Structures are given as structure tokens and as C-alpha cells.
Amino acid sequence: MVFITGPRQIGKTFLAKSILGNMKNGVYLNNDDMDDAKVIKKRTWQPDAGLVVLDEIHKMKGWKNYLKGVFDTRRERQSILVTGSARLDTFRQSGESLAGRYFLYRLNPLSVKELSAVMKPSEALLELDTLGGFPEPFFSASVDDAARWRKQYYTDLIREDIFDIGRIGELRAVRLLLELLRKRVGSPVSYTSLSQDMQVSVNTVKRYIDILESLHIIFIVRPFHNNIARAILKEPKIYFYDSGYVDAGEGIRFENTAAVCLLKHLQYLQDSKGAENGLHYLRTKEGKEIDFVISDKGRIITAIEAKLSDENTSKNMVYFRRMLPDIDFVQLVKNARRDTEENGIKTVNAAGWLAELKA
Numbered sequence: 001m002v003f004i005t006g007p008r009q010i011g012k013t014f015l016a017k018s019i020l021g022n023m024k025n026g027v028y029l030n031n032d033d034m035d036d037a038k039v040i041k042k043r044t045w046q047p048d049a050g051l052v053v054l055d056e057i058h059k060m061k062g063w064k065n066y067l068k069g070v071f072d073t074r075r076e077r078q079s080i081l082v083t084g085s086a087r088l089d090t091f092r093q094s095g096e097s098l099a100g101r102y103f104l105y106r107l108n109p110l111s112v113k114e115l116s117a118v119m120k121p122s123e124a125l126l127e128l129d130t131l132g133g134f135p136e137p138f139f140s141a142s143v144d145d146a147a148r149w150r151k152q153y154y155t156d157l158i159r160e161d162i163f164d165i166g167r168i169g170e171l172r173a174v175r176l177l178l179e180l181l182r183k184r185v186g187s188p189v190s191y192t193s194l195s196q197d198m199q200v201s202v203n204t205v206k207r208y209i210d211i212l213e214s215l216h217i218i219f220i221v222r223p224f225h226n227n228i229a230r231a232i233l234k235e236p237k238i239y240f241y242d243s244g245y246v247d248a249g250e251g252i253r254f255e256n257t258a259a260v261c262l263l264k265h266l267q268y269l270q271d272s273k274g275a276e277n278g279l280h281y282l283r284t285k286e287g288k289e290i291d292f293v294i295s296d297k298g299r300i301i302t303a304i305e306a307k308l309s310d311e312n313t314s315k316n317m318v319y320f321r322r323m324l325p326d327i328d329f330v331q332l333v334k335n336a337r338r339d340t341e342e343n344g345i346k347t348v349n350a351a352g353w354l355a356e357l358k359a
Contacts, residue, residue, distance in 0.1 A: 016055065124355075132150075174212075334350045
């Protein structure tokens with residue numbers, strides 16, 4: 001089987017139906033539809049279907065055992081595609097094992113790489129910083145339409161999905177946390193500071209953040225350290241899948257878009273090739289910091305700094321270059337006029353570099 005997961009309204013159903021359209025005989029069934037739900041429960045779809053798409057199946061009680069049975073008793077050469085919101089990815093981690101029966105693919109927001117097929121990379125980056133990479137607001141008629149979509153989207157997430165997963169009665173507190181995080185993108189986040197601002201316990205803040213992460217509203221970038229336990233204890237950075245939701249200046253929104261593009265690239269390599277990579281940041285006790293580092297099998301291979309206009313070589317990059325002479329150092333400058341290299345540190349136009357990623 002193939003599982004496709006990702007945030008709400010990221011395009012999972014659209015993708016599934018597009019794949020189905022290329023099949024001679026296939027069937028699409030959505031568990032949210034009462035008629036489809038009956039067919040799903042009784043397994044009465046046409047037996048010769050080459051592809052069976054099961055959407056929102058994780059909402060059905062005992063869905064793991066159900067899928068295990070469907071897979072194990074399927075007809076020869078019958079393929080099964082399972083789609084659902086981020087909750088599918090969350091729930092699959094517990095209960096009855098489906099090990100050895102599926103491949104997971106994560107669908108992420110639009111990227112500069114993806115959009116470079118239909119527009120200039122510089123235009124794509126500018127639009128992503130403003131509108132975010134969710135298809136509906138990105139292709140909306142106006143900025144106002146995108147803002148209206150975004151307001152409804154997060155209202156629904158808090159009222160429905162967050163409450164459903166976390167059984168959280170304090171919806172007002174979750175809204176406050178989201179507002180606080182929107183203003184702290186790109187900086188190490190202190191759970192203690194957030195707990196004081198919200199007047200709740202540190203453990204409550206951690207629980208809320210875990211839920212926001214599990215629903216693909218935010219993703220966490222932790223500091224790189226060979227000792228994983230120490231890295232987890234250090235302050236993380238938090239980014240939003242939706243750059244348009246970030247409440248900050250152009251430079252921070254650009255950093256958020258760069259983070260989303262890097263995450264999409266790395267998860268593509270993980271899901272399609274089994275890569276053992278990771279996205280982190282570097283920071284010393286003295287406060288010297290690099291925005292992102294890419295690791296492979298526990299070793300840093302690339303250091304990346306995201307800058308709006310300053311094309312001068314970052315002093316922090318120079319410092320870490322002396323410590324790590326065998327890795328690639330790249331400064332992504334959104335408004336760079338040309339690509340240069342100084343002392344082994346490349347300064348490149350951000351849009352062009354992001355357009356060359358794998359996904």
C-alpha cells in the first residue's frame with residue numbers, strides 16, 4: 001500500500017484522483033461520505049479494481065486491522081492508496097502494526113522547485129513568502145481571498161482537529177499559543193517563557209506544541225548535536241508549514257519559506273530513497289548561530305544561512321567554516337545580484353538555489 005499524509009487542504013485528494021484518472025479501472029471511496037463508508041465497511045467495491053483509493057479511512061474505528069485485512073486478502077496486482085490528514089501519520093504510530101505493508105509519502109506545501117516549472121523562481125519565492133504554499137491561497141484571486149481562507153482554515157483546525165486529537169478544552173489557550181509562535185519564527189523558543197506568557201505549565205505548553213506538530217501546523221528544527229538527548233533538551237526553533245501565516249517581517253518570512261523548501265526536499269529523499277538525513281541548526285554557548293544545517297547519517301554535510309539582502313559573508317559562517325572545513329557553506333540571499341564565493345563560502349541567489357533542490 002501507499003500512504004499519503006500531510007496537512008489539511010494540501011492537495012492529497014486532488015493528487016489521489018489525478019493518479020486514479022490514469023488508471024483503466026479504479027475506485028475512489030471517502031469514509032466521510034455515508035454511501036462510500038458503507039462500501040468501505042462491507043468491501044463491496046468492484047473486485048477487479050486495479051487501484052482502490054481509501055480517503056479519510058483513519059476515522060473508521062479499527063482502521064489498522066481493517067487495512068491489514070484488505071491488504072492481505074486483495075486480488076493479485078490490486079493496488080491500494082490510503083490518504084488522510086496529518087492524523088493518519090499520527091495514528092499509524094501506535095496500535096496494530098502495518099509494518100512491511102506500506103510506503104509512506106508526505107505531501108508538503110508548494111516549493112520554489114515545484115513552481116519553477118510554471119514561473120520564474122524569483123517570482124515563486126516572492127509569492128510563497130506572501131501567500132504561503134497551500135494551493136488554495138496561493139492560486140487565489142487576491143491577497144484578501146488568501147487572508148480569508150487562512151482565517152477560516154486555522155479556526156477550523158483549532159475547533160475540530162486540535163480538539164479531536166488532544167481533547168483540549170482550553171481552545172483559547174491554543175489560539176494564544178499560535179499567536180505567540182507566529183511572532184517567534186526563526187528564533188530558539190523557550191518553553192518556560194511561553195508558559196509564563198500563557199500562565200500554564202511547561203508540560204502543558206509542550207503538549208500543545210506536540211499536537212500542533214502532529215497536525216502539520218508547525219514543524220520543529222532542533223540544534224544539531226551528536227548526542228541526540230542533549231539536542232532534544234536544547235531550545236528548538238519552530239517554523240510554520242504556511243509561510244503566509246507568519247507574523248513577522250520579510251526576512252523572517254523568507255527564512256520560513258526556505259525552511260519549508262528544505263524540509264520538503266529532505267522528506268522527499270527520506271520517503272523515496274530511504275535517506276537518513278535531518279534538518280537542524282547550529283548554535284554555540286556564545287550565541288554564534290547558523291540558520292540551518294543538513295545532516296546525513298549523523299554528520300553535517302551542508303550549512304545554510306538565509307539572508308534577505310546582505311551579501312557580505314556572515315561572520316558566523318566564517319567561524320564555523322574554520323571548525324568544519326569539509327562541509328558546504330551556502331548563504332541564501334533573497335535579493336542577491338550575483339553568485340559569489342569567498343573563503344569557501346558561497347553566496348547565491350536564494351530562488352535559483354532553492355529551484356535546484358530535488359523537490
